[in-house]
Amino acid sequence: MAIKVERFGETPEGNQVDLYTLTNENGISASFTNLGGIWVSMIVPDKNGGLADVVLGYDTVEHYLENPPHLGAVIGRNANRIGGAAFMLDGTRYELYANDGPNNLHSAPNFYRTRIWEVELDESSLGSRVSFSLLSPDGDQGYPGNAQITVSYTLTDENSVVIQYHMISDADTVANFTNHSYFNLAGHEKGKIETHQVWIDADGFTPVDSVLIPDGTIIPVKGTPMDFTVMKPIGRDIQDNYEQLAMGNGYDHNWVLNHKAGEVSLCAKVYEPESGRIMEVYTDLPGIQFYTANSLTGDLPGKGGAVYGFRYGYCFETQYYPDAVNKPQFPSPILRAGEEYQTTTIYKFL
Numbered sequence: 483m484a485i486k487v488e489r490f491g492e493t494p495e496g497n498q499v500d501l502y503t504l505t506n507e508n509g510i511s512a513s514f515t516n517l518g519g520i521w522v523s524m525i526v527p528d529k530n531g532g533l534a535d536v537v538l539g540y541d542t543v544e545h546y547l548e549n550p551p552h553l554g555a556v557i558g559r560n561a562n563r564i565g566g567a568a569f570m571l572d573g574t575r576y577e578l579y580a581n582d583g584p585n586n587l588h589s590a591p592n593f594y595r596t597r598i599w600e601v602e603l604d605e606s607s608l609g610s611r612v613s614f615s616l617l618s619p620d621g622d623q624g625y626p627g628n629a630q631i632t633v634s635y636t637l638t639d640e641n642s643v644v645i646q647y648h649m650i651s652d653a654d655t656v657a658n659f660t661n662h663s664y665f666n667l668a669g670h671e672k673g674k675i676e677t678h679q680v681w682i683d684a685d686g687f688t689p690v691d692s693v694l695i696p697d698g699t700i701i702p703v704k705g706t707p708m709d710f711t712v713m714k715p716i717g718r719d720i721q722d723n724y725e726q727l728a729m730g731n732g733y734d735h736n737w738v739l740n741h742k743a744g745e746v747s748l749c750a751k752v753y754e755p756e757s758g759r760i761m762e763v764y765t766d767l768p769g770i771q772f773y774t775a776n777s778l779t780g781d782l783p784g785k786g787g788a789v790y791g792f793r794y795g796y797c798f799e800t801q802y803y804p805d806a807v808n809k810p811q812f813p814s815p816i817l818r819a820g821e822e823y824q825t826t827t828i829y830k831f832l
Contacts, residue, residue, distance in 0.1 A: 485603050485610050490515055491543035497598045499543045504610040504637035509533075510831070512637050517546055518595030519614035519633045521554040521663045523785075526641065526831040529758030534669035536759065536831075538784060538795045545782050547596055551775070551790075552662040555595035556633050557588045558649075559618065559625050560815065561660035562736070562771060562804040565695040569807040571626065571816065572654055578624040583693045588662070589623045599633075608644060611636040620653065627653030627819065642830040649823040657817035658802045661827065664775060664795030667754035667761060671788035675774070675796050676717025679753045682710035682772060684737035688803050688812075690729055698809050700738050708735065713753065716774060716796065732776040732793065736769045736803050743768040743813060746826050750798050760832035765800035766825055768813045773797040800827040 490501040501522060505511040513523040524537040538553050540546050549555065567580040581590035599614035613634035620628045629651040636644040647659040666675055687708050688696040703709040707719030707727055720732050727733070741747035749770055750763040763770070773796060780791040806812040817823045 485612065487603075490517070493517070493543060493547070493598065499598070500601070502601070502603065502612045504612065504635070506609060506637050506639045506641065508639065508641060510637070510641050512635065512643050514612055514614075514635055515546070516599050516601050516614060517543060518593070518597060519556040519599050520546060520595060521635070521643075521661060524643070524831070526759060534757070535785065536665055536667050536670060536761075538664040538666065538670045538790050540782065541785050548782060549595060550781075551664070551778055552588060552593075552595060553664055555593070555662045556614070556659065557662050557799075558594055558631065558657070558659040559623060559629065560586075560589050560656045560658045560807070561799060561801045562658070563587050563695055565693075565805045565808055569656070571656075571807070574626075576624055576626065585693060585695060589625075592623060594618075606636055608636045609638040625655050627651035627655035629655060629657075633659070640830065641832070642828050645827045645829075647823065647825045649817065650821070651817055651819060653819050655817055656807055656815050657823035658806070658815035659823075659825070660771070660799040660801045662797060662799060664790075664797055665752070665761060666795045667752060667759040668757055670785060670795075673791070673794055675793055676715060676720065677755060678716050678796070679713045679755070680710050680716055680772070681713040681751045682737050682770065683740045683747075683749050684770070685711065685740055686738040688736045688738065688769075689726055690735065690804075692729060694729060694734065695805050696736065696803060696809065696812075698811060703737075708737075710737075710772075713751065720774065730776060732774045734771070734773045734776055736771050736801070738803070739765070739768055739770060746828065749800070752796075762830040762832065763798045763800070764826075764828040764830065767800045767802065767827070769801050769803045771797065771799035771801055771804070773799065
Protein backbone atom coordinates (compact mmCIF):
# COMPACT_ATOMS: atom_id res chain seq x y z
CA MET A 483 0.00 0.00 0.00
CA ALA A 484 1.17 3.54 -0.68
CA ILE A 485 0.03 7.15 -0.41
CA LYS A 486 1.25 9.83 -2.81
CA VAL A 487 0.73 13.53 -2.11
CA GLU A 488 0.99 16.15 -4.86
CA ARG A 489 -0.02 19.75 -5.43
CA PHE A 490 -3.36 20.07 -7.24
CA GLY A 491 -3.68 23.86 -7.26
CA GLU A 492 -4.94 26.61 -5.03
CA THR A 493 -8.16 28.45 -4.27
CA PRO A 494 -8.73 32.10 -5.25
CA GLU A 495 -7.91 32.96 -1.62
CA GLY A 496 -4.49 31.33 -2.00
CA ASN A 497 -5.19 28.15 -0.01
CA GLN A 498 -3.21 25.15 -1.18
CA VAL A 499 -5.17 22.24 -2.63
CA ASP A 500 -3.51 18.82 -2.67
CA LEU A 501 -4.26 15.48 -4.27
CA TYR A 502 -3.86 12.26 -2.28
CA THR A 503 -3.51 9.04 -4.27
CA LEU A 504 -3.89 5.69 -2.53
CA THR A 505 -2.54 2.59 -4.33
CA ASN A 506 -3.04 -1.00 -3.20
CA GLU A 507 -0.98 -4.15 -3.78
CA ASN A 508 -2.96 -4.87 -6.99
CA GLY A 509 -1.97 -1.57 -8.60
CA ILE A 510 -5.49 -0.17 -8.15
CA SER A 511 -5.54 3.51 -7.19
CA ALA A 512 -7.99 6.09 -5.91
CA SER A 513 -7.41 9.85 -5.57
CA PHE A 514 -9.00 12.40 -3.26
CA THR A 515 -8.48 16.09 -2.53
CA ASN A 516 -8.61 18.25 0.59
CA LEU A 517 -10.92 20.57 -1.36
CA GLY A 518 -14.23 19.27 -0.06
CA GLY A 519 -12.92 15.75 0.54
CA ILE A 520 -13.81 15.10 -3.10
CA TRP A 521 -13.25 11.69 -4.71
CA VAL A 522 -11.32 12.60 -7.87
CA SER A 523 -10.43 9.29 -9.58
CA MET A 524 -10.72 5.51 -9.38
CA ILE A 525 -8.41 3.48 -11.63
CA VAL A 526 -9.56 -0.14 -12.04
CA PRO A 527 -8.92 -2.94 -14.57
CA ASP A 528 -11.33 -4.40 -17.10
CA LYS A 529 -11.72 -8.11 -17.86
CA ASN A 530 -8.50 -8.01 -19.91
CA GLY A 531 -6.51 -6.06 -17.32
CA GLY A 532 -6.83 -2.71 -19.10
CA LEU A 533 -7.00 0.19 -16.66
CA ALA A 534 -9.51 3.04 -16.79
CA ASP A 535 -10.72 5.82 -14.52
CA VAL A 536 -14.38 5.12 -13.72
CA VAL A 537 -15.19 8.28 -11.69
CA LEU A 538 -16.32 11.48 -13.43
CA GLY A 539 -14.39 14.58 -12.42
CA TYR A 540 -12.37 17.65 -13.36
CA ASP A 541 -8.73 18.51 -13.96
CA THR A 542 -8.67 21.83 -12.11
CA VAL A 543 -9.47 23.35 -8.75
CA GLU A 544 -11.42 26.08 -10.55
CA HIS A 545 -13.84 23.58 -12.05
CA TYR A 546 -14.26 21.72 -8.75
CA LEU A 547 -15.17 25.03 -7.10
CA GLU A 548 -17.93 25.46 -9.70
CA ASN A 549 -19.02 21.81 -9.93
CA PRO A 550 -22.81 22.27 -10.27
CA PRO A 551 -23.46 18.49 -10.38
CA HIS A 552 -21.37 17.89 -7.19
CA LEU A 553 -19.02 15.41 -8.91
CA GLY A 554 -17.28 13.30 -6.26
CA ALA A 555 -18.38 15.53 -3.40
CA VAL A 556 -18.98 14.86 0.28
CA ILE A 557 -22.53 16.10 0.92
CA GLY A 558 -23.59 17.29 4.40
CA ARG A 559 -24.91 18.18 6.87
CA ASN A 560 -27.92 16.89 4.99
CA ALA A 561 -27.76 15.02 1.72
CA ASN A 562 -30.63 15.26 -0.75
CA ARG A 563 -33.74 17.42 -0.38
CA ILE A 564 -35.56 19.05 2.51
CA GLY A 565 -39.07 20.09 1.48
CA GLY A 566 -39.94 23.75 1.76
CA ALA A 567 -36.32 24.47 2.76
CA ALA A 568 -37.28 24.31 6.45
CA PHE A 569 -37.69 21.89 9.34
CA MET A 570 -38.77 21.83 12.97
CA LEU A 571 -36.43 20.56 15.69
CA ASP A 572 -37.13 20.70 19.43
CA GLY A 573 -39.88 23.25 18.84
CA THR A 574 -37.72 25.60 16.77
CA ARG A 575 -38.22 26.20 13.06
CA TYR A 576 -35.00 26.31 11.00
CA GLU A 577 -35.12 28.09 7.67
CA LEU A 578 -32.74 26.89 4.97
CA TYR A 579 -31.76 28.27 1.58
CA ALA A 580 -34.08 27.27 -1.27
CA ASN A 581 -31.83 26.28 -4.17
CA ASP A 582 -34.01 23.59 -5.79
CA GLY A 583 -37.36 25.20 -6.46
CA PRO A 584 -38.97 25.55 -3.03
CA ASN A 585 -36.60 23.01 -1.47
CA ASN A 586 -33.11 22.85 -0.06
CA LEU A 587 -30.84 20.44 -1.94
CA HIS A 588 -27.53 19.13 -0.53
CA SER A 589 -27.36 21.79 2.20
CA ALA A 590 -26.81 24.85 0.02
CA PRO A 591 -25.36 27.42 0.28
CA ASN A 592 -21.65 27.25 1.20
CA PHE A 593 -21.32 23.60 0.27
CA TYR A 594 -18.76 21.52 2.15
CA ARG A 595 -17.25 20.66 -1.24
CA THR A 596 -15.90 24.23 -1.61
CA ARG A 597 -13.98 24.22 1.70
CA ILE A 598 -10.46 23.15 2.58
CA TRP A 599 -10.54 20.23 5.00
CA GLU A 600 -7.83 19.18 7.46
CA VAL A 601 -6.01 15.99 6.41
CA GLU A 602 -4.59 12.97 8.21
CA LEU A 603 -2.85 10.09 6.43
CA ASP A 604 -2.30 6.65 7.94
CA GLU A 605 -2.15 2.93 7.29
CA SER A 606 -5.06 1.14 8.94
CA SER A 607 -5.66 -2.57 9.28
CA LEU A 608 -7.80 -2.33 6.12
CA GLY A 609 -5.32 -0.40 3.99
CA SER A 610 -4.10 3.11 3.18
CA ARG A 611 -6.40 5.80 4.52
CA VAL A 612 -6.89 9.52 4.06
CA SER A 613 -9.14 11.29 6.56
CA PHE A 614 -10.64 14.74 6.05
CA SER A 615 -11.90 16.77 9.02
CA LEU A 616 -13.96 19.96 9.25
CA LEU A 617 -15.51 22.10 11.98
CA SER A 618 -18.96 23.25 10.91
CA PRO A 619 -20.00 26.07 13.29
CA ASP A 620 -23.41 26.64 14.83
CA GLY A 621 -25.72 28.15 12.22
CA ASP A 622 -23.61 26.93 9.29
CA GLN A 623 -25.90 26.33 6.28
CA GLY A 624 -28.80 27.06 8.64
CA TYR A 625 -28.25 24.06 10.95
CA PRO A 626 -27.88 24.26 14.73
CA GLY A 627 -24.84 23.08 16.68
CA ASN A 628 -21.08 23.20 16.37
CA ALA A 629 -20.32 19.99 14.50
CA GLN A 630 -16.97 18.23 14.24
CA ILE A 631 -16.98 16.12 11.08
CA THR A 632 -14.56 13.49 9.76
CA VAL A 633 -14.84 11.61 6.47
CA SER A 634 -12.24 8.93 5.80
CA TYR A 635 -11.48 6.94 2.65
CA THR A 636 -9.61 3.63 2.86
CA LEU A 637 -8.44 1.69 -0.20
CA THR A 638 -8.23 -2.01 0.61
CA ASP A 639 -6.39 -4.84 -1.12
CA GLU A 640 -9.83 -6.23 -2.02
CA ASN A 641 -10.22 -3.20 -4.35
CA SER A 642 -12.76 -1.52 -2.10
CA VAL A 643 -13.06 2.13 -1.14
CA VAL A 644 -14.40 2.21 2.41
CA ILE A 645 -15.97 5.55 3.33
CA GLN A 646 -16.53 6.19 7.03
CA TYR A 647 -18.46 9.23 8.24
CA HIS A 648 -18.27 10.56 11.79
CA MET A 649 -19.91 13.63 13.35
CA ILE A 650 -20.52 14.93 16.85
CA SER A 651 -22.40 18.14 17.72
CA ASP A 652 -22.93 20.19 20.86
CA ALA A 653 -26.61 20.70 20.01
CA ASP A 654 -29.37 18.59 18.50
CA THR A 655 -29.03 18.80 14.72
CA VAL A 656 -29.28 16.93 11.42
CA ALA A 657 -26.62 14.44 10.28
CA ASN A 658 -27.13 12.76 6.92
CA PHE A 659 -24.00 12.46 4.79
CA THR A 660 -23.38 10.90 1.40
CA ASN A 661 -20.85 10.77 -1.40
CA HIS A 662 -21.96 12.19 -4.75
CA SER A 663 -19.54 10.42 -7.09
CA TYR A 664 -20.74 9.71 -10.62
CA PHE A 665 -19.59 6.38 -12.02
CA ASN A 666 -19.21 5.00 -15.53
CA LEU A 667 -17.63 1.54 -15.47
CA ALA A 668 -16.78 1.75 -19.17
CA GLY A 669 -14.54 4.71 -18.33
CA HIS A 670 -15.38 8.23 -17.19
CA GLU A 671 -15.22 9.58 -20.75
CA LYS A 672 -17.22 6.82 -22.46
CA GLY A 673 -20.65 8.48 -22.61
CA LYS A 674 -24.08 6.96 -22.10
CA ILE A 675 -24.63 4.46 -19.31
CA GLU A 676 -27.94 2.88 -20.39
CA THR A 677 -26.31 -0.51 -21.10
CA HIS A 678 -24.94 -0.82 -17.55
CA GLN A 679 -26.90 -3.46 -15.66
CA VAL A 680 -28.11 -2.66 -12.14
CA TRP A 681 -29.42 -4.63 -9.17
CA ILE A 682 -30.78 -2.94 -6.03
CA ASP A 683 -31.77 -4.88 -2.92
CA ALA A 684 -35.01 -3.00 -2.35
CA ASP A 685 -38.63 -4.10 -2.57
CA GLY A 686 -39.91 -0.55 -2.13
CA PHE A 687 -39.13 3.07 -2.89
CA THR A 688 -40.33 6.48 -1.72
CA PRO A 689 -42.48 8.10 -4.45
CA VAL A 690 -42.10 11.85 -4.95
CA ASP A 691 -44.26 14.81 -5.86
CA SER A 692 -43.71 17.29 -8.69
CA VAL A 693 -40.79 18.96 -6.86
CA LEU A 694 -39.18 15.59 -5.98
CA ILE A 695 -40.13 15.53 -2.31
CA PRO A 696 -41.32 12.13 -1.00
CA ASP A 697 -45.02 12.04 -0.20
CA GLY A 698 -44.28 10.03 2.94
CA THR A 699 -45.33 6.64 1.64
CA ILE A 700 -43.36 3.58 0.59
CA ILE A 701 -44.70 1.65 -2.38
CA PRO A 702 -43.62 -1.69 -3.88
CA VAL A 703 -41.30 -1.69 -6.89
CA LYS A 704 -42.85 -4.88 -8.23
CA GLY A 705 -44.59 -4.35 -11.54
CA THR A 706 -43.03 -0.90 -12.05
CA PRO A 707 -39.93 0.41 -13.87
CA MET A 708 -38.44 0.99 -10.40
CA ASP A 709 -37.92 -2.76 -9.91
CA PHE A 710 -34.21 -3.65 -9.86
CA THR A 711 -34.58 -6.76 -7.70
CA VAL A 712 -33.44 -8.68 -10.79
CA MET A 713 -30.46 -7.12 -12.57
CA LYS A 714 -31.46 -5.23 -15.72
CA PRO A 715 -30.00 -2.57 -18.04
CA ILE A 716 -30.52 1.00 -16.84
CA GLY A 717 -32.02 1.91 -20.20
CA ARG A 718 -34.56 -0.90 -20.38
CA ASP A 719 -37.40 0.91 -18.62
CA ILE A 720 -36.10 4.45 -18.18
CA GLN A 721 -38.25 5.83 -21.02
CA ASP A 722 -41.44 4.13 -19.82
CA ASN A 723 -44.59 6.19 -19.49
CA TYR A 724 -44.50 6.10 -15.69
CA GLU A 725 -45.31 9.16 -13.62
CA GLN A 726 -42.39 8.80 -11.22
CA LEU A 727 -39.88 8.62 -14.09
CA ALA A 728 -41.43 11.73 -15.60
CA MET A 729 -41.04 13.54 -12.26
CA GLY A 730 -37.30 12.92 -12.18
CA ASN A 731 -36.66 12.91 -15.92
CA GLY A 732 -35.27 9.43 -15.30
CA TYR A 733 -34.19 7.68 -12.12
CA ASP A 734 -33.69 10.13 -9.25
CA HIS A 735 -35.36 8.35 -6.35
CA ASN A 736 -34.70 6.80 -2.97
CA TRP A 737 -34.91 3.02 -2.68
CA VAL A 738 -35.84 1.54 0.70
CA LEU A 739 -33.18 -1.06 1.33
CA ASN A 740 -34.18 -4.52 2.50
CA HIS A 741 -31.33 -4.97 4.97
CA LYS A 742 -31.49 -4.12 8.66
CA ALA A 743 -30.32 -0.53 9.11
CA GLY A 744 -27.08 -0.38 11.09
CA GLU A 745 -25.60 -3.48 9.47
CA VAL A 746 -23.17 -3.03 6.59
CA SER A 747 -24.69 -5.11 3.79
CA LEU A 748 -24.56 -5.46 0.02
CA CYS A 749 -27.31 -3.19 -1.31
CA ALA A 750 -26.56 -2.58 -5.01
CA LYS A 751 -24.50 -3.97 -7.88
CA VAL A 752 -23.59 -2.67 -11.33
CA TYR A 753 -22.18 -4.64 -14.28
CA GLU A 754 -20.81 -3.09 -17.47
CA PRO A 755 -20.90 -5.80 -20.18
CA GLU A 756 -18.22 -4.53 -22.56
CA SER A 757 -15.48 -4.02 -19.98
CA GLY A 758 -16.68 -6.74 -17.63
CA ARG A 759 -16.23 -4.37 -14.67
CA ILE A 760 -18.49 -4.79 -11.65
CA MET A 761 -19.12 -2.39 -8.77
CA GLU A 762 -20.81 -3.42 -5.54
CA VAL A 763 -22.20 -0.99 -2.98
CA TYR A 764 -22.45 -1.81 0.73
CA THR A 765 -23.93 0.39 3.45
CA ASP A 766 -25.46 0.39 6.93
CA LEU A 767 -27.88 3.19 6.02
CA PRO A 768 -31.60 2.63 5.30
CA GLY A 769 -31.80 4.18 1.82
CA ILE A 770 -29.97 4.71 -1.44
CA GLN A 771 -30.59 7.35 -4.10
CA PHE A 772 -30.08 5.99 -7.60
CA TYR A 773 -29.55 8.96 -9.91
CA THR A 774 -28.92 8.62 -13.64
CA ALA A 775 -27.33 12.04 -14.25
CA ASN A 776 -30.49 13.46 -15.75
CA SER A 777 -29.23 17.03 -15.31
CA LEU A 778 -25.68 16.72 -16.62
CA THR A 779 -25.17 19.27 -19.41
CA GLY A 780 -21.50 19.05 -20.39
CA ASP A 781 -21.03 22.77 -19.72
CA LEU A 782 -17.73 22.21 -17.88
CA PRO A 783 -15.01 20.07 -19.49
CA GLY A 784 -14.33 16.86 -17.61
CA LYS A 785 -11.00 15.17 -17.05
CA GLY A 786 -8.89 15.16 -20.19
CA GLY A 787 -11.46 17.36 -21.93
CA ALA A 788 -14.20 14.73 -21.65
CA VAL A 789 -17.79 15.84 -22.15
CA TYR A 790 -20.20 14.72 -19.43
CA GLY A 791 -23.66 14.94 -20.90
CA PHE A 792 -27.15 13.69 -20.17
CA ARG A 793 -26.98 10.23 -18.55
CA TYR A 794 -23.21 9.90 -18.94
CA GLY A 795 -22.87 8.59 -15.37
CA TYR A 796 -24.88 7.47 -12.37
CA CYS A 797 -24.76 7.92 -8.60
CA PHE A 798 -25.49 5.56 -5.73
CA GLU A 799 -25.95 7.92 -2.79
CA THR A 800 -26.42 6.02 0.48
CA GLN A 801 -28.55 8.05 2.88
CA TYR A 802 -31.45 8.61 5.18
CA TYR A 803 -34.54 9.12 3.03
CA PRO A 804 -35.07 12.56 1.43
CA ASP A 805 -36.98 15.00 3.66
CA ALA A 806 -36.76 12.50 6.53
CA VAL A 807 -36.36 15.38 8.98
CA ASN A 808 -39.96 16.36 8.11
CA LYS A 809 -41.33 12.81 7.93
CA PRO A 810 -41.60 11.20 11.38
CA GLN A 811 -42.57 7.89 9.76
CA PHE A 812 -39.12 7.70 8.09
CA PRO A 813 -35.88 6.67 9.85
CA SER A 814 -34.66 9.81 11.60
CA PRO A 815 -31.56 11.81 10.60
CA ILE A 816 -31.62 13.73 13.90
CA LEU A 817 -28.35 13.58 15.85
CA ARG A 818 -28.71 14.43 19.52
CA ALA A 819 -26.16 16.62 21.29
CA GLY A 820 -23.08 14.66 22.35
CA GLU A 821 -24.06 11.52 20.45
CA GLU A 822 -21.93 10.16 17.62
CA TYR A 823 -23.05 9.81 14.02
CA GLN A 824 -21.08 6.92 12.53
CA THR A 825 -21.87 5.23 9.24
CA THR A 826 -20.01 3.25 6.59
CA THR A 827 -20.45 2.91 2.83
CA ILE A 828 -18.24 0.72 0.66
CA TYR A 829 -17.73 0.75 -3.11
CA LYS A 830 -16.06 -2.49 -4.23
CA PHE A 831 -14.69 -3.00 -7.75
CA LEU A 832 -14.46 -6.45 -9.30
